[in-house]
Amino acid sequence: FCKAFVQLLSSDNEDARKSILENARFFAEMSVCDSSFNYLSPSVVAIASIVASIRVERNSRSSLSSQAINVFNITLTRLTGYNVSSSRIDSLAHRLYKKYTYQQDRGAHRRNTSSTSLQETSAHQNIPG
Secondary structure (H helix, E strand, C coil), X not given: CHHHHHCCCCCCCHHHHHHHHHHHHHHHHHHCCCHHHCCCCHHHHHHHHHHHHXXXXXXXXXXXXXXXXXXXXXXXXXXXXXXXXXXXHHHHHHHHHHHHHHHHHHHHHHHXXXXXXXXXXXXXXXXXX
C-alpha cells in the first residue's frame, strides 16, 4: 500500500518521493511492534506511515510544497475514503513519528556516550584520541 499511495504524490521532486517511500516502509515495519496497530487495516497503517514520513521529510528538507501535500491528501481521501487529516490518522502518524524521533535521539545519545567513553578511556590510558 505504501508504494501505491506514495505514487499519488506530485512527481516534482523524485528524491523526496523516494525518501518518503523509504521512511513510510520503515514506519510500517515499526508499526508491527506496536500493539495499537495490530487490528488496523494495512491501508490505514500505510496512510499513517506516509503521513509520519512526510513529517520527517518536511522537518529535514522542506522539499515538498504545501500544495503538493494538500493535493496528495485530497486525492488519497477521495480514492480511499479515509480522511488523511482525521484525528485518528493524525494520532497514529504522531505515534509512529514519536517512536522514530525517540529512536533517533537515543541513537545520537548512544553515539555521544560511546565517543565520550572512548575519549575517557584514551585519556586514562594516555592514548591520543
